[in-house]
Amino acid sequence: MTVDRPVAVTGFGVVTPIGIGRTSFAEGLRSGACGVAPITLFDASAYRSQVAAEVSGDVIAAARESSLASGITVSRRYGRAAQFATAAVAEALHHAGLHAEDLGDSETGLALGGSTAGTLEAEAVMLEVDDGEGFWREVSNLQLLLAPVGSTADILAAGMGLGGPVTTISTACSSATNAIGQAMRWIRSGRCTRVIAGGADSLTRLTHAGFNSLSLVDRERPLPFDARRDGMVIGEGAAFFVLEDEARARARGAQLHGRVLGYGAIAEAHHLVQPRGDGDGAARAMGLALADAGVETDRVDYINAHGTATPHNDAAEGRGIVSVLGRRSQAVPVSSTKSQVGHLLGASGAVELAACVVAMNEGFLPPTAGWAERDPEIPLEDFVAGGARPAQVEHCLSNSFAFGGNDASLCLGRV
Amino acid sequence: MTSSPVITSVGLLTALGAGRQAVTDAWREGQMGEPLADGAAAGGRRSVAVKARGLFPEQRGMLRRMDRLSRLISVSAALARDDGQGLGDPKELGLAVGTDLGPLEATWNFLTRLREKGPALANPMDFPNLVPNAGAGYVGILLGLQGPSQTFCQHELCGDEAIAWAADGVRTGWFPGALAGGAEEFGEVRARGQLATRCSDEEQVLGEGSALLLVESQERAEARQARPLARHLGFRAETVKLRSPLLIEFHGDALERLVSRTLDSVGARPEDVGAVLASPARQPEIAEGVERALGRSVPATDHDVRFGTFASDGALRVGLAALLLSDRSLPVNANGELRDGPLALVVSVARGGGLCASLLGEVEA
Numbered sequence: 146m147t148v149d150r151p152v153a154v155t156g157f158g159v160v161t162p163i164g165i166g167r168t169s170f171a172e173g174l175r176s177g178a179c180g181v182a183p184i185t186l187f188d189a190s191a192y193r194s195q196v197a198a199e200v201s202g203d204v205i206a207a208a209r210e211s212s213l214a215s216g217i218t219v220s221r222r223y224g225r226a227a228q229f230a231t232a233a234v235a236e237a238l239h240h241a242g243l244h245a246e247d248l249g250d251s252e253t254g255l256a257l258g259g260s261t262a263g264t265l266e267a268e269a270v271m272l273e274v275d276d277g278e279g280f281w282r283e284v285s286n287l288q289l290l291l292a293p294v295g296s297t298a299d300i301l302a303a304g305m306g307l308g309g310p311v312t313t314i315s316t317a318c319s320s321a322t323n324a325i326g327q328a329m330r331w332i333r334s335g336r337c338t339r340v341i342a343g344g345a346d347s348l349t350r351l352t353h354a355g356f357n358s359l360s361l362v363d364r365e366r367p368l369p370f371d372a373r374r375d376g377m378v379i380g381e382g383a384a385f386f387v388l389e390d391e392a393r394a395r396a397r398g399a400q401l402h403g404r405v406l407g408y409g410a411i412a413e414a415h416h417l418v419q420p421r422g423d424g425d426g427a428a429r430a431m432g433l434a435l436a437d438a439g440v441e442t443d444r445v446d447y448i449n450a451h452g453t454a455t456p457h458n459d460a461a462e463g464r465g466i467v468s469v470l471g472r473r474s475q476a477v478p479v480s481s482t483k484s485q486v487g488h489l490l491g492a493s494g495a496v497e498l499a500a501c502v503v504a505m506n507e508g509f510l511p512p513t514a515g516w517a518e519r520d521p522e523i524p525l526e527d528f529v530a531g532g533a534r535p536a537q538v539e540h541c542l543s544n545s546f547a548f549g550g551n552d553a554s555l556c557l558g559r560v
Numbered sequence: 561m562t563s564s565p566v567i568t569s570v571g572l573l574t575a576l577g578a579g580r581q582a583v584t585d586a587w588r589e590g591q592m593g594e595p596l597a598d599g600a601a602a603g604g605r606r607s608v609a610v611k612a613r614g615l616f617p618e619q620r621g622m623l624r625r626m627d628r629l630s631r632l633i634s635v636s637a638a639l640a641r642d643d644g645q646g647l648g649d650p651k652e653l654g655l656a657v658g659t660d661l662g663p664l665e666a667t668w669n670f671l672t673r674l675r676e677k678g679p680a681l682a683n684p685m686d687f688p689n690l691v692p693n694a695g696a697g698y699v700g701i702l703l704g705l706q707g708p709s710q711t712f713c714q715h716e717l718c719g720d721e722a723i724a725w726a727a728d729g730v731r732t733g734w735f736p737g738a739l740a741g742g743a744e745e746f747g748e749v750r751a752r753g754q755l756a757t758r759c760s761d762e763e764q765v766l767g768e769g770s771a772l773l774l775v776e777s778q779e780r781a782e783a784r785q786a787r788p789l790a791r792h793l794g795f796r797a798e799t800v801k802l803r804s805p806l807l808i809e810f811h812g813d814a815l816e817r818l819v820s821r822t823l824d825s826v827g828a829r830p831e832d833v834g835a836v837l838a839s840p841a842r843q844p845e846i847a848e849g850v851e852r853a854l855g856r857s858v859p860a861t862d863h864d865v866r867f868g869t870f871a872s873d874g875a876l877r878v879g880l881a882a883l884l885l886s887d888r889s890l891p892v893n894a895n896g897e898l899r900d901g902p903l904a905l906v907v908s909v910a911r912g913g914g915l916c917a918s919l920l921g922e923v924e925a
Contacts, residue, residue, distance in 0.1 A: 192679045251798050251821070260691065271671045281752060289757045290806040293661055294692060295714045299912030303805030310797035311914055312721060313713045315662070315692040323710060327725075334732060351671065354679045355687030410708035412655060412700040417688050429706075548688055549697025551709050 152332045153394045153560070154403040156243070156387040157343075158211065158236025159499050160229040161486045162198035162380050165207040166236060171503045174511040175533045179485050181366045181378050186265070187350055194362040197348050198380035198487025200229065208232035216245035217304050224263045224291050227300045229383035229492075230345035234301055237341065241387035242399060245305045254309040254337040256328040257298040258320030258344035260491035263291025265349045272350065294491075297345055309337055315491065318451070319410075320344055321384070322494030322545035322553040326408035328388050329555075338393050343385030344492035352490060353379055359418070361455050367488070369452035369481035369513055370459050370528050372520035377453045380487025384495035386502075401560040403502050406540070407438025413550030419457055420546060424465025427451075430552040431469045431542055438556035440540050442470050445477055447510055447541040449497045452481025453488055458546065463523035478536070480529035484514040494545035498555060501541050505559045509533045565730040566788035566923060567882040568781050569647065569774035571640030571741070573632055574867050574876060575767055578611060579639050584883055590894035592866050593767065611635050615642070616702055625685060626698055627666035629745045633657055633695035634702055636770035640739060641703060645786035647739070647774055654707035654735045655696050656725045657772075658718030658742030660871030662692035665747040695743060699772075707735045716808075716839065716910035717797060718742055719771070719875030720918050724795035726775040737776030741879070742872025744768055758807075764840075767868015771876040788923040790882035793903070794826035797916040808911045810840075812849030815915055819853035819905065822917040833919075834901025835884050835892045836860040837877040839869065839908050850907060858905075859897040866894070874908040874916070881906050881920045 159166065162180025163173030173180075180198040189195040205212075205228070208219045215238035219231045238244065247253075270284045290296060295313040302311045310331070314324045321344025328342035356362045356379060363376040388405060395401070411433065413426035420426060435442060450462055467474040482500045489496050500511045516530040539559045546552045572579065575593025576586040612623045612631050615638035623631065641647050667690050674682055688694060693711035700709055710725055712718040719742025726740035744750075746768035754766065781788050798821075800814040823830055833854050838846050841864040851857055863877060881904035884890050892899055902922040909915055 249801075268671055271668075272675045274675075277668075277672065281756070284756075286757050287806075289753050292753075293713070293715065295660060295718075295912065296806060298714060299805045302799050302912060303801060306801050307799050309799065310916075311714060311799050311912070312717075312797075314710055315713045316696075316709070316711050317691040317693055327710075330728070330732075330734075334728065350674065350679075351667070351690070354674055354682045355670070355690065357679060358682040358684040358687055360684075410710075412697075412706050412709035414700040414704050414706050417694065417697045417701070547693070548691050549693040549709070549711075550700055551693055551697070551711075 156241025258324035345383035409433025427465025654738030719872035742875035743770035744870035815849030834899035
């Protein structure tokens with residue numbers, strides 16, 4: 146039997162290049178901060194681009210209060226991505242008024258989107274040895290165990306003492322959006338009453354080298370939707386949400402910060418790397434999310450775009466938005482949070498959904514930082530240029546499109 | 561139970577052979593898989609590329625660009641396409657692939673080149689293959705699948721979970737059908753890594769392969785006159801807290817509870833379970849936990865020594881369960897035991913404390 150239950154956001158936590166924690170992140174969004182800077186995590190002098198949006202500051206110290214309140218230990222032991230993930234989960238649980246001891250039942254699940262897990266730590270060994278045999282001599286068992294993408298979820302599940310289903314979805318840049326969509330489906334169907342959902346990724350040499358090799362990386366800063374755009378800048382961080390069956394959340398007196406109303410996911414079946422130029426894949430994902438939410442296009446107040454700042458993506462996404470919203474596309478503000486935090490790859494959808502939750506609850510639109518020059522190839526009007534601006538957002542879309550043609554979109558509603 | 565999704569095609573690429581008929585024949589004869597030390601898994605390393613070219617003769621350029629894991633996935637997708645009554649309209653189908661380690665060998669090779677040649681000479685053709693969903697992306701393009709596409713990576717649960725995702729999507733009306741399963745490649749990096757971390761031991765037969773099944777609604781199957789092999793009745797996943805969060809442990813009590821809850825969730829009786837396909841099969845805690853839940857000893861497969869093991873082999877076991885349920889004369893194991901009930905139970909235990917159970921049932925005549 147299919148059970149359909151409204152899904153509420155009762156807490157969230159973030160670790161981003163423009164701020165660790167909800168308050169800092171919201172301030173960063175509002176001020177138009179940009180987290181892009183020269184890479185410090187590794188020697189990037191031989192790369193085409195030498196910038197990235199790294200998380201700076203002491204994540205463990207920033208998460209101390211949440212960690213104590215939620216019973217989640219945040220440590221460096223399990224690597225950078227896991228550190229981001231545990232800090233964001235600790236904050237999300239604290240925000241939701243939950244403690245790890247509340248999560249041992251079989252109806253509380255975890256859905257994580259990611260792509261790098263412990264790659265940063267394992268590749269460091271690989272790149273510092275003389276040959277492959279050297280790797281096997283130098284690498285630790287812990288580094289090997291942390292390398293598979295599912296390991297971050299293992300650490301979170303153990304830290305929370307979770308009793309329900311745990312999943313890791315890795316669909317490149319739409320991983321977290323798909324994980325949150327899966328979490329929503331678990332709750333709607335009655336499989337879970339509560340799911341911790343989100344994404345975490347750290348910067349790695351592997352991804353930086355890969356996107357550099359494809360000439361998809363800007364050497365200075367990302368300029369989504371701008372005529373001068375020349376590619377993405379890779380970022381890192383995490384965002385996690387506590388999603389709950391709304392009736393159960395209300396019954397325990399939880400504060401609601403939004404509703405995940407709809408989820409659309411499709412395969413473009415077109416090209417492994419490039420989106421369809423007409424934006425058909427993007428349009429189908431957005432259209433399905435709206436249909437799933439039961440929200441008409443004239444009720445969409447804001448779109449947080451995938452907006453990578455690569456020439457192909459932004460033009461295709463713009464056409465896709467026009468295809469879905471029609472003439473209204475010229476009135477709906479569209480911005481890209483990647484202009485501020487970079488492209489967090491597997492975690493990007495989670496951080497961008499967090500930007501939507503902030504927009505709804507704090508009454509402002511996050512900007513497309515740095516936007517200045519219109520591109521005639523992008524048929525949209527309002528990119529929230531010149532800084533954040535006040536707005537009441539009732540319904541919005543958050544888009545994530547990925548290698549493999551994995552497009553996904555979430556529709557969020559204000560409570 | 562009449563609305564449960566059905567499995568109508570299987571695409572199996574295994575150490576026992578490629579395709580439903582070859583695998584069924586070899587299984588019936590009690591054969592063992594080709595030893596991996598000879599590089600003969602899945603019919604031999606070179607032959608995977610040859611098979612792929614034969615199955616997609618118009619797409620040789622794309623096949624050349626693929627890494628090995630993507631080729632394994634593509635071949636099993638084509639075998640599912642060519643099995644039974646095919647796939648029907650591919651545009652409406654979803655796709656789910658489970659893989660724990662993803663394109664590990666290609667990733668190793670990319671990093672090796674990065675170390676030896678520097679970032680300026682990183683190959684742009686290689687990088688897109690390094691995302692775990694590359695295989696699903698290629699299959700979507702090759703077969704024109706345009707529904708939702710997911711890639712699951714939660715260790716030893718990922719193959720079972722991919723199929724359960726497809727069944728859930730059909731059951732809830734999200735899409736009318738999906739190709740779903742799992743794949744893992746074998747290579748030196750995986751073997752050394754698993755041995756170093758004791759995620760396997762020297763007695764374990766490491767395997768590789770790919771299994772993709774077509775899961776669809778009964779209505780869709782009937783409309784295209786496809787004969788269902790089995791029903792996917794239900795799935796449940798839970799997590800048990802471990803002493804070390806990154807390792808694998810076996811908790812018979814937790815498994816007993818999980819199996820009982822899975823049966824309860826679909827209103828099934830323990831006495832109707834006629835075959836068990838559990839992994840790791842030779843762990844006594846697993847066998848005992850399942851036996852306690854079912855109240856008796858049930859014929860169990862010896863798939864692990866015949867196919868070899870790989871993290872996403874839950875998909876292969878679900879496929880095998882469908883074959884056992886469609887043909888009562890097919891033995892459950894090399895001892896010739898036959899299933900003694902209309903249901904098959906597939907159980908997987910994972911690193912990190914994950915457990916899952918899938919329940920499949922016979923299709924009424």
